[in-house]
Every structure is written in C-alpha cells, then in structure tokens.
Amino acid sequence: MTEPLLSIRDLTVRVGRADTAPAILDGVSLDVAPGETLGLVGESGSGKSTLGTAVLRLLPPLLDAGTTGRIVWRGRDLLGLPRRAMRRIRGGEVSMILQDPMSSLNPVQTIGAQLREALRRGGRGDLHAAAVAALVEVNIPSPAERLRGYPHQMSGGMRQRVVSAIGLAQDPHLLICDEPTTALDATIQYQFLELLKTLRASHGMAMLFITHDFGVVSRICDRVAVMYAGRIVETGPVREIFARPRHPYTRALLASVPSTDHAPDRLPVIEGQPPTVGNRPAGCPFHPRCAHATDRCRTVPPETVVGPSHLVRCWHPQETPL
Amino acid sequence: MARLLASRLIEAVAALLLMSVLIFFLSRIIGDPVALLLADGATEGDRQRLIAELGLDRPLLQQYLTFIGNALQGDFGRSVAAGNRDAFEMVMSRVPASLGLAGVALAFTLAVGIVLGVIAAVTRGTPFDVLMRLIALLGQSIPSFWLGIILIYLFSVHLGWLPTSGFGGWQYYVLPALTLGLFTLAAVTRLVRASMLDALASDYVKLARIKGLAEATVVLRHALSNSLIPVVTFMGTFFATMITSAVVVETVFAWPGIGRLAYESILSRDFPVIQVVVLVITAFFILANLVVDLLYLAIDPRMRSRG
Numbered sequence: 290m291t292e293p294l295l296s297i298r299d300l301t302v303r304v305g306r307a308d309t310a311p312a313i314l315d316g317v318s319l320d321v322a323p324g325e326t327l328g329l330v331g332e333s334g335s336g337k338s339t340l341g342t343a344v345l346r347l348l349p350p351l352l353d354a355g356t357t358g359r360i361v362w363r364g365r366d367l368l369g370l371p372r373r374a375m376r377r378i379r380g381g382e383v384s385m386i387l388q389d390p391m392s393s394l395n396p397v398q399t400i401g402a403q404l405r406e407a408l409r410r411g412g413r414g415d416l417h418a419a420a421v422a423a424l425v426e427v428n429i430p431s432p433a434e435r436l437r438g439y440p441h442q443m444s445g446g447m448r449q450r451v452v453s454a455i456g457l458a459q460d461p462h463l464l465i466c467d468e469p470t471t472a473l474d475a476t477i478q479y480q481f482l483e484l485l486k487t488l489r490a491s492h493g494m495a496m497l498f499i500t501h502d503f504g505v506v507s508r509i510c511d512r513v514a515v516m517y518a519g520r521i522v523e524t525g526p527v528r529e530i531f532a533r534p535r536h537p538y539t540r541a542l543l544a545s546v547p548s549t550d551h552a553p554d555r556l557p558v559i560e561g562q563p564p565t566v567g568n569r570p571a572g573c574p575f576h577p578r579c580a581h582a583t584d585r586c587r588t589v590p591p592e593t594v595v596g597p598s599h600l601v602r603c604w605h606p607q608e609t610p611l
Numbered sequence: 612m613a614r615l616l617a618s619r620l621i622e623a624v625a626a627l628l629l630m631s632v633l634i635f636f637l638s639r640i641i642g643d644p645v646a647l648l649l650a651d652g653a654t655e656g657d658r659q660r661l662i663a664e665l666g667l668d669r670p671l672l673q674q675y676l677t678f679i680g681n682a683l684q685g686d687f688g689r690s691v692a693a694g695n696r697d698a699f700e701m702v703m704s705r706v707p708a709s710l711g712l713a714g715v716a717l718a719f720t721l722a723v724g725i726v727l728g729v730i731a732a733v734t735r736g737t738p739f740d741v742l743m744r745l746i747a748l749l750g751q752s753i754p755s756f757w758l759g760i761i762l763i764y765l766f767s768v769h770l771g772w773l774p775t776s777g778f779g780g781w782q783y784y785v786l787p788a789l790t791l792g793l794f795t796l797a798a799v800t801r802l803v804r805a806s807m808l809d810a811l812a813s814d815y816v817k818l819a820r821i822k823g824l825a826e827a828t829v830v831l832r833h834a835l836s837n838s839l840i841p842v843v844t845f846m847g848t849f850f851a852t853m854i855t856s857a858v859v860v861e862t863v864f865a866w867p868g869i870g871r872l873a874y875e876s877i878l879s880r881d882f883p884v885i886q887v888v889v890l891v892i893t894a895f896f897i898l899a900n901l902v903v904d905l906l907y908l909a910i911d912p913r914m915r916s917r918g
Contacts, residue, residue, distance in 0.1 A: 347820055349812075380823030393814040397836050397912060407822045439912040455818065 293320035294463055294495050295344065295383075296361040302339055302348065303355035304566070310355055311567035313339050315519040317358075321463065326489065326496040328506040328527070330542070331516030332563050337499045338388075340516075341465045344497070345385055346375050363462075380410055384461035388468040390449035394440035400424075400451055401436030407458035423454040426491075427484060446477035450484065457488060464489075465497045470505060482508050503546045507531065512598070515539045518564050518574035525599035535595050535606035538575045543611060573603065581605045619904065623897040630893040631682070631886075635675050638882045665691075678886075687890075688883035692876065698883035702869060702891055708778060709861070709868030713853045715784050716792035720849070724796045725835075725842070728803025732811060733830060743800060750797025755856050759790040759863035776865040787864040791856055795849045799842060806841045810834035836910070843906045850899040854892055 300317045303310040314336045321327050329337045342348050344360055346367060360367040362383065367375065387393040395403055404423060405416045417436075424432035427450040440448055449469060456464055466485070470478040486509060489496060498510055506513050506527060514524040515536065523536040534540045541559045561578040564570060570577055576586035583604070590604045645661055662668050666677065681688065687699040731743040766786060767775040773782050810816060811834050819833040820826075857870030865871070869888055876884035907914050 345821060347817060376823050376825065378823075379821055385821045387814050387818060389814060393818045395815040395819070395833050395837070397840075397910065398833075399912075406819075406824065410823055439916075441913050442916065452818065455822065459823070 291322055294323045294325075294363060295321040295497070296359075297340075297344070298359040298361070300340070300343065300356070300358035300360060302336070302343055302352055303357075305351055305355050307355075312569075313352070313519055313566050314343070315569075317516075317519070317521055319514055319521060319524065321495050321497055323462070324493060324495055325512065326498055326510045328510035328513040329497060329499045329516060330501060330503065330506055330513055332501060334563055334565070335516040336519040337516050338467050341385065341467050341497060341499050344465060345379055345383060346370075347379075380407060380461065381459040382461055383463045383465065384456040384459065385465040385467060386449070386452050386456045386469050389472050390445050390452055391472070393452050394448055396440055398439075399436065400438055400440065400443075404436070404451070404455055404458065407455045411459035419458075423458055424451070426457075426488070427451070427454045429454075446473055446481060449473060449481060453485070453488065457492060457494075460492060461494060463495045463497065465499070467499045468501070470500070471502075478505075485509065503531075503543060515542065518569050519566070520574060520602065522573075522575065522603065523599075523601045525596065529596055529599050532610070533596065533599070534611055535599070535601040535608075536575075536603045537579045537581050537605070537607060540607060540611055581607070615904065615908075619901050623894075623901070626897055627890065627893060630890060631679065632675070634886050634889045635678060636671070638885055639671065687887045690876075690881050690884050692879035692881040692884070698881075698887045701884060702872060702887040705867060705869045705872045706891065708866060709854075709857060709870060712784065712787055712791060712861070712866060712868060713850070713857065716788040716853055717795070717849065719788055720792040720795045720799055721842070724799025725803050725839070727796075727800045729807055729830065729835060729838075731800065731804040732807030735808065740804075743804070747797040747800045747804075750793045750800075753793065755790050755794065756859050756863055758793060759786070759860060762786045762790060763864075776863075778865075778867050787860050787866055790863070791853055791860045794856065795852055798845070798849065798852075802841055802845060803838055806838040807834055810837045813837075840907075840911055843903060843910060846906070847896070847900045847903045851896060854895060 297320070298318050300314055301312055302314040303312045317336075317340060319327065319329075329340065331337045339348065339352070343352075343356055344362075344367070346353060348356065356368060358368070362378065367378065370378070394400070401417075401420055404420045408416055408419045408423065420436055421432045424435060429435055429447060429450055435443070435451075440451075443451065449472075453469070469485070470481055473481055482505065485496075488494075496509075498506070500506060510527050512525065513527050513530050514521045515530075515538065516522070517538050523530065523534070523539045530539065531543070534543055538559075541557070544557045545559070547556060559578055564574060564577075570587075571589075572587040573579070573582075573590050576582040579586065585604045590602050592600050592602050593606065595601050595606055645658060645665070645667065649658060649661065666674060669677075678688070685699060687697075690696045690698050690701055727743055727746075731740045734740050763775050763786060766773045773785050777783060807830075811830070813834075815837075816829060816833050819829045824832075854870070857866075857868060858873050859870070860866070861868045861870035862874045869891060872884065873888045873892075875881075876888065
C-alpha cells in the first residue's frame with residue numbers, strides 16, 4: 290500500500306480537557322490514500338462531522354482543547370502544528386464543503402468576492418479569469434454574471450456548486466465532504482455526485498465523504514468506514530461491505546436502505562435510540578440494541594481482520610450473507 | 612428604490628398629521644394656559660378677553676383646523692410664556708444644538724460600542740468579556756440624570772477638567788454626550804456581541820476559515836459585515852432613545868437644545884411651543900427611520916432585490 294495521505298490514529302475528542310469529560314469521538318483510527326475516496330457512514334450524532342472538522346482543526350475551542358491522538362497529514366501531525374502552519378494547510382492542502390448550501394455562503398458578499406478570496410490564496414494570476422473558469426468547471430451558466438450576484442439569487446444546487454468551486458479553488462489534495470448532498474433534492478443530488486466525481490478525477494484528489502446514506506456511498510466511495518457512537522465499528526472496500534457486512538450495526542443499516550430489488554412494505558428499523566454523548570455504554574456501544582449481544586459485549590471488542598482490508602470491531606461478527 | 616421613497620414619504624405625512632391631532636387634543640387636556648397667563652388680580656372680564664383673543668372659546672375642531680391651516684403656512688402660533696415669540700422659530704433655533712449633541716453621542720456610541728462588542732465576542736468567556744458585559748449591564752441600568760450629576764461632580768467640580776454645563780467648544784460636548792450615549796453604548800455593545808457570536812458560529816464563517824483566511828479577515832470581513840445588520844435595525848430606536856433622554860440630559864447640563872425647551876415649555880404650559888417641539892421630534896423620527904431603510908439597502912443585498 291502506498292503511504293497514506295491522511296493517517297488518523299486513536300483520535301479522541303472530548304468536551305473539554307478533563308479525562309472524564311464525555312467523548313464525542315472515542316479512539317478513531319483511519320487512513321486515506323492519495324486519490325482514494327473513503328466514505329464515513331453513520332447516524333446523526335455518531336461523530337462523523339466532528340471527525341471531518343477535527344482534521345481541519347476547526348472544532349470549537351472547547352472540543353479542540355479536548356482533542357487527543359494523532360492526525361498525520363503527509364508526515365506531519367496536525368495536532369501539534371502552530372496556528373499559522375495549520376492555516377496554510379487549510380484550503381490549499383485540505384479543503385471542505387459543508388452540508389447546507391443555504392448557509393455556507395456569506396449573504397452580504399458577492400459570489401465573485403467569496404470565490405476570488407480563495408483563488409487569491411491559491412496564487413492565481415488573473416483572478417477574474419480564474420473565477421470565471423472555476424464557475425465553468427462546476428457547470429454554472431453565465432458565470433461572469435453570476436460572479437456579480439449574491440448567494441440569495443441562486444438555488445440550493447447552484448449554491449452547493451459554488452461552494453465546491455470555492456473548496457477546490459486552491460487545488461487541495463484532500464476534499465472533506467460533510468453530507469454535501471443531504472440538503473439537495475434527489476435529482477440534484479445525483480447531478481451533484483456526478484459533478485464531484487468529475488472534479489475528483491480532474492483534480493486527482495482524495496475525498497473523505499461523510500454521509501448517512503449507503504446509496505451515496507455506493508456511487509462515489511472506494512472504501513467505507515461505519516461509525517457508531519463515536520467509534521468505527523467496521524471498515525472495508527465498498528463492494529466487500531455491501532456483499533459481506535459483518536457487524537450487526539452495518540447489517541441493520543444496509544437492511545434499512547430501500548432499493549428497486551429490495552423494497553419491503555415496511556423497512557426494517559433498528560430498535561431503540563443511539564446513545565447520547567456522555568451516556569454511551571461500556572464495551573461495544575451497540576450492544577444494548579444488538580440482537581446478538583452477549584455478556585462479553587460489555588467489554589471493548591478488538592479489531593479483527595475478516596477479509597481483504599476488511600476490519601470489524603465485534604465479538605460476534607456475522608457470517609451469513611445479508 | 613423610487614417606490615420605496617414615495618411610500619415612505621406618504622407614510623411620513625400621515626404620521627405627522629396623526630401626531631398633530633394627538634398633540635393638539637392632549638395638550639388641551641393637561642391644563643389651562645389662561646390661568647397661567649393672567650396676572651394676579653385679573654378680573655373675570657380680563658379672563659374672557661384673553662380666551663377670546665387666543666380663540667379658546669371656539670369649538671375644539673375649529674381650533675384644530677385653524678391650527679393646521681396656520682401650520683401649513685408656517686405659522687405655529689406664538690409662545691404664550693416667552694414674550695410672544697414665534698413658536699416655530701423658537702424651536703428651530705434650538706435644533707442645531709440638539710442635533711449636534713445627539714450626533715456626537717451617536718457617533719461615539721456606535722464607534723465604541725461596535726469595537727467593544729467585537730472584542731467581547733472574540734474573547735468570549737475571558738475576564739475581558741465578563742467586564743464588558745458588566746459595563747453594558749451598568750450602562751443600561753444607570754439613570755441618566757444621576758450619571759450626569761455624578762460626572763459633573765467628578766470631572767468639573769472635583770477635577771476641574773471640563774465645564775459643568777452650558778454650550779461652547781468641544782469641551783462642552785464631552786460630559787453631556789457621554790451621559791446621553793452611555794445607555795445606547797451599552798445596548799450597541801450587547802447587540803454586536805450577540806450577533807457576532809451568531810455569525811462566528813455560522814457556516815459561512817466556517818467556510819471562510821476553511822479557505823485558510825487569517826482570523827482577522829474572517830472576523831472583520833465575514834462576521835462583522837453580517838453583524839452590523841441588527842445594529843442598523845436598532846438605529847431608529849437608538850435615535851429615539853437619544854431624543855427622549857435629551858429632555859433630561861439637556862436639562863441637567865443646561866444645554867440649549869429642544870429637549871430643555873420641551874421641559875421648560877411643559878412646565879409653563881406653553882402649548883404652541885410644545886406642539887412644535889413634538890412635531891419636530893416626530894419629523895426627526897420619521898427621517899431617522901428613512902435613513903435606516905436606506906442604510907439597509909446599502910448593507911444587505913437581500914433587501915435590494917426585494918424591490
């Protein structure tokens with residue numbers, strides 16, 4: 290395997306510095322290789338957005354202070370980096386697009402001003418030409434006119450494309466996508482995913498794709514990591530996970546995805562609620578909701594290799610196909 | 612743009628007319644000017660003659676129509692207390708002093724309040740932030756008549772740095788502007804702090820940071836530009852507060868503005884002057900709100916496209 294671009298080891302994010310403070314992320318480790326797209330799947334509150342934001346060191350001060358572990362970016366641990374050096378990594382090396390296109394653009398500045406601001410840091414010569422080119426790249430019609438306009442004059446899908454143009458303005462090596470399609474209509478979602486694929490290819494960048502939607506994962510990701518209650522419970526290549534999910538939680542998630550050949554009258558649901566931060570059970574966090582749980586699940590399960598690049602954290606990995 | 616101005620103008624005229632009705636009838640309720648005007652030992656005959664002379668014996672509606680008719684020709688009557696002077700001229704001669712004081716106070720308030728609010732938001736939770744909030748709380752709680760007297764005692768009587776009262780060079784502005792502005796300063800500080808905190812937690816500020824911009828650029832260019840919108844919204848209210856506080860502050864500092872004139876003419880039941888004072892203040896309000904609307908158009912592009 291090539292040297293990973295991003296290598297996260299034992300990342301824990303607590304609400305404050307104290308060891309006893311509740312943990313939003315609890316010992317997460319993952320790698321992203323150059324050019325690879327890793328999907329990060331989980332329910333709301335599982336900590337996936339916190340993980341994405343932590344990589345850029347943009348968590349609120351309280352959470353940033355409570356961050357331990359290592360986030361190694363091309364050989365450098367970002368957690369030990371001075372502010373100024375971290376700022377040079379943002380935008381230029383690692384960039385991010387956010388979930389809600391309606392709120393991620395500044396309402397009182399023109400599209401052009403917000404785009405040029407990013408391009409200027411990327412050191413482009415003719416900023417206006419570069420801005421027009423950036424909008425053309427994300428398929429925005431009459432770009433010169435749009436540059437003079439404001440965010441409120443655009444639709445959600447168009448704004449999200451502007452946000453991606455801003456995210457890509459400095460040609461990053463890694464783009465963190467924090468549920469970028471969740472707020473979009475289904476047809477626009479599809480278009481936007483196709484656009485992201487094109488951009489990924491033309492920029493040759495890696496992506497960390499945060500979503501709760503396995504359908505999106507199957508479209509765009511190479512590998513997937515499933516998160517539950519601040520931990521990664523299973524990780525592996527997308528095909529492998531879809532074909533042979535081993536963790537009961539992954540299986541339950543996949544079973545609740547409707548598709549054309551899998552459309553029961555009632556979709557199966559996972560009984561109970563995910564635990565809130567601070568009320569997470571000891572051992573495997575999923576055991577109170579798991580049909581296969583035994584007493585052993587009250588202790589933390591080890592990470593087991595169950596297939597090629599397929600890891601699962603479970604005492605009772607399931608064998609039968611879904 | 613033109614449509615907005617036209618509709619505001621019509622509203623302004625309607626508001627002024629309504630105000631004139633209100634003030635005309637209210638001032639007839641609160642007291643009898645004739646009793647004040649008559650010298651001691653005046654006979655019932657003198658009284659009747661004065662009433663007839665002032666037109667107070669005619670029906671109220673007729674009195675009002677006469678008042679409006681004259682007002683439209685610039686004649687608001689003559690002061691009954693201050694030697695028969697023209698009421699309109701009396702009030703207008705006081706306007707520059709009041710506007711000067713309110714202008715200085717408003718400029719001081721906005722400049723200092725925005726700076727303090729931004730610093731408090733950026734240093735949230737630190738001792739500085741706590742201190743700012745305490746000062747803001749005090750500023751909104753201290754009554755201006757008390758503050759004025761304390762400032763005079765401290766800076767004029769005790770230290771001798773500034774004049775106690777009266778009208779003149781810049782030294783004369785310091786204490787009254789401070790007294791007049793403190794309440795609004797506290798309000799602006801709290802408002803800017805709150806809206807800055809909202810803006811700093813917003814997605815567009817997060818995106819600005821993702822771009823790798825310097826923190827100063829993020830705060831000033833992205834967060835502050837959005838945080839000023841609520842400040843503009845409250846500008847009309849701030850101006851209103853200043854005009855109403857001016858009655859007290861101008862009286863404490865013997866400032867020759869319309870606030871003190873209002874106070875004096877109310878004491879002497881000088882109806883014609885009271886009427887003009889209130890109408891002029893109403894006109895100021897309407898003008899201030901119009902300025903707020905225009906400022907809105909200037910700073911918020913969402914308002915511009917609403918048409």
